[in-house]
Amino acid sequence: MxxxxxxxxxxxxxxxxxxxxxxxxxxxxxxxxxxxxxxxxxxxxxxxxxxxxxxxxxxxxxxxxxxxxxxxxxxxxxxxxxxxxxxxxxxxxxxxxxxxxxxxxxxxxxxxxxxxxxxxxxxxxxxxxxxxxxxxxxxxxxxxxxxxxxxxxxxxxxxxxDNNKRQKLNQQTITVKTADGEEIRFMSGYVGLFGTKTEELCNDNPTDLVPKDYIVQREKRDGPEHHLTIFFVNEFKTAQNNLEKAYVEEVKDLKTNKKYNNDQESKIQLWMDVLSKVITCDWKNFGVGKVVQGSDETMFQVIDWPSANECRQKLGLGKKDFHLSLGFKARDLHNVPKNVSTLVWNKE
Structure with missing residues (x-):
């Protein structure tokens, strides 16, 4: 076939x-x-x-x-x-x-x-x-x-x-390193954190907690790596517009030591360079949460991430229920709570 x-x-x-x-x-x-x-x-x-x-x-x-x-x-x-x-x-x-x-x-x-x-x-x-x-x-x-x-x-x-614009954006994925050694990647639809410490978040989970077919569904969508989404594409403009007012000293220091042009790619690079300075792995891992809608189920790691939420708020965005997707039955459920109220396994 x-x-x-x-x-x-x-x-x-x-x-x-x-x-x-x-x-x-x-x-x-x-x-x-x-x-x-x-x-x-x-x-x-x-x-x-x-x-x-x-x-x-x-x-x-x-x-x-x-x-x-x-x-x-x-x-x-x-x-x-x-x-x-x-x-x-x-x-x-x-x-x-x-x-x-x-x-x-x-x-x-x-x-x-x-x-x-x-x-x-x-x-x-x-x-x-x-x-x-x-x-x-x-x-x-x-x-x-x-x-x-x-x-x-x-x-x-x-x-x-606009396929050409989308393909160009995908090809120009920008990656920066945080002080913790993790990678922040600017993707076509989101900005996310990837790396060893991010993967370690789910290492202590019971091995049989998330059904294997749920994991397969996630890997079909995301590949083998896990990530923590910091911003979605519809939040990019607001975050960039507020960057220089929210992080005056960081932007000044970066522009002193590095040349940035006025094109869109340079603006994104400046934003990413600021993120690499202010976002750290200062999170608390609460355990595994689950949400159900009809016959759909989604499972995820529930995370409290102070530095990322502080950054979001300074850039004019709301607080976020940070979570690391572990798997889902048929589709990943969005726009639903993914906080401690959803826990089915508490790490503590």
């Missing part, structure tokens, strides 16, 4: 309440793994775990979901499942187009529940509080001709991915 045939991309479509997410989990069970991506996940409040939809953020939610799916495609994750409403062909085009480029076999599936097109029943069953009027509107704009061919003929209204 060819690599192309082995990599699968499932495009799901269905109104909220139709059984679409149940179908996604059925595919995961049938395939023995994979990752699910949904724009709805963007609206999950990380502190309460509750769904909080904001109409003015819908474009951000789809961009966020697409970027996560594209990253998984580049890593060869299979199967990838897109759990979105997809009422119109153009809504699915970014995923199908990128999937085909990366050698994925695309399959389209819909829930077969008797109420899948019954507006009143969907209104009663959906868990996100979607109004009846919105459900009826979605059903009215439903594309009956929804195939890979018809999808690819449409023009997507989503912002087109």
């Amino acid at each position: 060819s690599d192309q045939a082995e990599k699968k991309l499932y495009i799901l479509r269905g109104i909220s309440g139709s059984g679409k997410s149940y179908l996604a989990n059925q595919i995961i069970e049938k395939e023995g793994g994979g990752q699910i991506f949904s724009a709805d996940d963007y609206f999950i409040n990380k502190n309460t775990g509750k769904y909080e939809y904001k109409a003015d953020k819908i474009a951000n939610a789809h961009t966020w979901s697409q970027n996560r799916a594209w990253d998984a495609m580049e890593k060869g994750v299979t199967p990838i499942i897109i759990d979105n409403t997809n009422t119109k062909c153009w809504e699915a085009k970014p995923y199908v187009e990128e999937g085909l480029k990366n050698g994925y076999k695309v399959e389209i599936q819909e829930p077969t529940t008797p109420w899948a097109k019954n507006a009143e029943e969907l209104f009663n069953r959906n868990q996100h509080g979607v109004p009846l009027e919105s459900i009826m509107s979605m059903l009215n704009r439903w594309d009956d001709d929804f195939t890979v061919q018809s999808i690819m003929k449409t023009k997507s209204k989503f912002k087109k991915r």
Whole structure:
């Protein structure tokens, strides 16, 4: 069997309440793994775990979901499942187009529940509080001709991915060393800490605590190395804009001893050089936490990391539940608490 045939991309479509997410989990069970991506996940409040939809953020939610799916495609994750409403062909085009480029076999599936097109029943069953009027509107704009061919003929209204810019950013990964000898790496989607001390965080865990298939899922996504995410891509601009005011002396000292240009790469390098001076491995390892959403489970090392949180706050960002991902069942759960309240094994 060819690599192309082995990599699968499932495009799901269905109104909220139709059984679409149940179908996604059925595919995961049938395939023995994979990752699910949904724009709805963007609206999950990380502190309460509750769904909080904001109409003015819908474009951000789809961009966020697409970027996560594209990253998984580049890593060869299979199967990838897109759990979105997809009422119109153009809504699915970014995923199908990128999937085909990366050698994925695309399959389209819909829930077969008797109420899948019954507006009143969907209104009663959906868990996100979607109004009846919105459900009826979605059903009215439903594309009956929804195939890979018809999808690819449409023009997507989503912002087109700039592959050249993304590839350039990936190629220009910047790495700096901290005083502890760890590496801080500027990646395409985040800034993270890697190294020996980071790996040691999970060395004391009971060996049978995290299921092996969960670990395999994480390694498919991240590779063998663990990392602690310090910043996400959507936080880069704020952090860079506040850098010189927040760390006056550090920036002055660095600019005295090193030349920085005014281009974006130099700005990132200056930011990274400051991080190497102010972030240390001053953390406390609490143990292993777990969060559950439906049939999904994610397990992680719970970390208190004072220097990193102090840095985030000085740069105008909020405190973060620092954690080191250990594994997950089908997809890594985001925007949920990952602190001591989630512990299933306490290191103390």
